[in-house]
Amino acid sequence: MNSRRRSALITTAVLGASVVLFSQAAAFASQPAHPGPVVPPDSLRALAAPVGLRIGTAVNTDLLASNPAYTKILNSQFSSVTPENVMKWESVEPTQGTYNWAPADALVASAKANGQLVRGHTLVWHNQLPQWLTQEASSLSADQLRAILKKHITDEVTHFKGKIWQWDVVNEAFNDDGTLRNSIWLQKLGSGYIADAFRWAHAADPKAKLFYNDYNIEFTGPKSNAVYALVSQLKAQGVPIDGVGFQTHLDTQYGLPDLENNLQRFAKLGLNVAETEVDMRTTLPVTSLEQNAQVAGYTTTLQACLAVKQCISYTVWGFGDAYSWVPGVFAGEGAADIYDENLQPKPEYTTLQQTLALATGAPHRTDGHDSGDRH
Numbered sequence: 161m162n163s164r165r166r167s168a169l170i171t172t173a174v175l176g177a178s179v180v181l182f183s184q185a186a187a188f189a190s191q192p193a194h195p196g197p198v199v200p201p202d203s204l205r206a207l208a209a210p211v212g213l214r215i216g217t218a219v220n221t222d223l224l225a226s227n228p229a230y231t232k233i234l235n236s237q238f239s240s241v242t243p244e245n246v247m248k249w250e251s252v253e254p255t256q257g258t259y260n261w262a263p264a265d266a267l268v269a270s271a272k273a274n275g276q277l278v279r280g281h282t283l284v285w286h287n288q289l290p291q292w293l294t295q296e297a298s299s300l301s302a303d304q305l306r307a308i309l310k311k312h313i314t315d316e317v318t319h320f321k322g323k324i325w326q327w328d329v330v331n332e333a334f335n336d337d338g339t340l341r342n343s344i345w346l347q348k349l350g351s352g353y354i355a356d357a358f359r360w361a362h363a364a365d366p367k368a369k370l371f372y373n374d375y376n377i378e379f380t381g382p383k384s385n386a387v388y389a390l391v392s393q394l395k396a397q398g399v400p401i402d403g404v405g406f407q408t409h410l411d412t413q414y415g416l417p418d419l420e421n422n423l424q425r426f427a428k429l430g431l432n433v434a435e436t437e438v439d440m441r442t443t444l445p446v447t448s449l450e451q452n453a454q455v456a457g458y459t460t461t462l463q464a465c466l467a468v469k470q471c472i473s474y475t476v477w478g479f480g481d482a483y484s485w486v487p488g489v490f491a492g493e494g495a496a497d498i499y500d501e502n503l504q505p506k507p508e509y510t511t512l513q514q515t516l517a518l519a520t521g522a523p524h525r526t527d528g529h530d531s532g533d534r535h
Contacts, residue, residue, distance in 0.1 A: 199235075199236050199237075200236060202513065202517075203236050203237050204237045204238065204509075204512055204513060204516060205236075205237055205238055205239035207513060207516035207517050207520060208239065208474075208516050209239070210520050211466065211516075211519050211520065212472075213465065213466065213471070213472070213473065213474060213516075214239045214240040214277060214472065214473040214474070215237070215238055215239055215240070215473075215474055215475075215512075215516075216238050216239065216240030216241060216242060216276075216277075216279060216473055216474070216475035216476070217234065217237075217238045217240075217241060217242070217475060217476050217477075217478060217479050218241075218242045218243070218244045218281075218437065218475065218476070218477045218478045219234060219241045219242065219243055219244060219267060220244050220478065220483055221243065221244070221245075221246050221263050221264075221266060221267050223483065224266070224267065224270060225266070229503050230480065230483075230503065233479065233480075233499065233503060234479075235270075235274040235276075237479070238276065238479075239275065239276055239277065240271075240276055240277040240278065240279060240325065240473055240475065241267060241270075241271050241276050241277075241278055241279070242278070242279040242281050242436070242437075242475055243263075243264055243267050243278075243280075243281055244478070245288070246263040246264040246267060247264045247280055247281055247282070247316070248281070248282060248285070248288040249285070249288065249289050249290055249293070249312060250288045250289055250290045250291070251263065251264075251288075252264065252316060253290055253312065253315075254290055254291075254292075255290075255292065256290070256292045256293075259315070259319075261319060264320075268320065268323050268324075272323075277325035277326075278320075278323060278324050278325055279324070279325060279326045279327075279328065279436065279473070279475065280316075280317075280320060280324040280326065280327040280328065280368070281327075281328045281331070281373075281436075282327075282328040282329075282330075282331040282373065283312070283313050283316060283317070283327060283328065283329050283330070283331075283357060283361060284309065284313070284329060284330045284331065284333075284345065284353070284354075284357045285330075285331040285332060286332065286341060286343035286344070286345070287332075289344075293308065294344075297344045297348070300348070302348050302349055305344070305345075305348045305349060306348075306349055306353075306356070309345070309349070309353065309356075309357070310356070310360050313329075313357055313360040313361055313364065314360055314363070314364050317360075317361050317364035317365045317368065318364045318365070320365070321364065321365040321368075322365065322367065324365065324368050325368070325369060326368070326369040326370075326371055326402075326403065326405075326434065326473070327361055327365075327368050327369070327370050327371065328371050328372075328373040328405055328436070329357050329358050329361050329370045329371060329372065329401075330354050330357050330358070330372050330373070331373045331374070332373070332374050332375065333345075333346075333354060333372075333374070333390075334374060334383055334386050334387060334390075335383070336376055336382070336383050337382050337383070338381075338382030338383050338385060338386035339386070354372075354390070354394070355394055355397065355399045358370050358394065358399050358400050358401050359399065359400065361400075362400035369402040369403055369432065370400060370401055370402045370403070371401075371402065371403040371404060371405045371432075371434065371436075372387065372390070372391060372401060372403075372404050372405065373404075373405035373407065373436055374387055374404075374405070374406075374407060375407040375408075375409050375437070377404075377406055377407075377422065378406050378407075378408055378410075378417035378418075378419045378422060379417040379418065379422070380417075380418055380421065380422060384422055387404065388425065388426065388429075391404055391426065391429060391431065392429060395429055395430065395431070401431070402431065402432055403431050403432035403433055403434060403472070404426045404431055404432075404433050404434075405433075405434050405435075405436035405437075406419065406422070406423065406433065406434070406435050406436065407435075407436055407437035407438075407477075408435045408436070408437060408438040408439075408461055409437055409438075409439055409441075409477070410438075410439070410440045410441070410457050410461070411440070411441050411442070411490075411493070412440065412441070412442040412443075412450050412453040412454060412457070413442075413443070416456070416457060416460050419435075419460070419461060419464040420463075420464035420467050420468065423464055423465065423467075423468040423470075423471055424467075424468050427468055427469070427470035427471070431470065432470050432471075432472050433465075433468060433470055433471050433472075434465075434471060434472055434473040434474070434475070435461055435464075435465050435471070435473070435474045435475060436473075436475050437475065437476075437477040438458070438461055438474065438475060438476045438477060439476060439477045439478070439484070439486065439496035439497055440453075440454040440457040440458055440496055440508065441486045441490060441493045441494060441495070441496035442454055442493060442494075442495055442496070443492055443493055444492060444493060444494050444495060446495045451495075451506075451507060451508075454495070454496075454507075454508055455507050455508055455511045458498070458508045458511050458512055459511045459512075459515055461474075462474055462511075462512055462515045462516070463515060466515070466519050476497065476498060478497055479497050479498050479499045480497055480499045480500070480501065480503050481494060481495055481496070481497045481499065481500050481501045482500075482501040482502075482503075484496050484497050498512065
């Protein structure tokens, strides 16, 4: 978000009403559609269920295995999970031809046991590539690199066939000015690698929903327009793309995006949309004004998803400030998540809870993404 124009802090106050617990949420909690734990009726996942929305989080699998407090929140509050790192190429194939599926398999098994769906992240990206590939890339021919990419996509999607709800097939292929990122994929394979990636993923698992995923497309501008043109072209060519993921990494020093309008215009192409990596960072230490701005950001992003029928999931990128990626990337910033460093819920959590509770009376969605239609 550091490319956006600075603007005044948003000062929308925290919603003042008490959380209203609707009977539909309680019924869902006591009779889950999948095997798994009974979840509290005021949890995010229970409150979202009556409107057919999956509330998800990125998962640090090291914490899943070692931190009971983290795991309890994960399984009680969220109905979908995204691996932070363990499905990325450098993790699953650190040595060419030798796969390490165990950490990702453990997350998938945990999700199944707890009635959660899995977002696979990510098949094609310019970052977190295995060293063996980056070292050899310059010496490979286009045909050789294409074969390696096809094998990676085919092998990974096949390994998890029937277990992944949504795949982020291609991640962050554009620069903020709307030009294609000068990655090894573009350099060697040209722009056609994007369509090929979707075709290969679909061939390996025809039932998985296939997404293009990117940041800074929440705002109308060169980047979102370029992605819109790309996916329009893919649809026209019959490429099997099912949706677009809006990462939604936001910052209180910039104005909130026209997110609902962007979700809607992509949905009108006949695509699902999702908010896939939501967080709202701010400068440290956090002032009351900045926290109000964070609350406004979480409220607005969830409301945007709820307003668009084709928005099938809302995923926060981790939930505890102690484990956030933000301080390591943006000096002097943090506090981006909905739980604090001690895994206690913040006002950012409460506003999501309230927003979902207010939406619970909305008509149940019938576009094939309610909990009864999942793998």
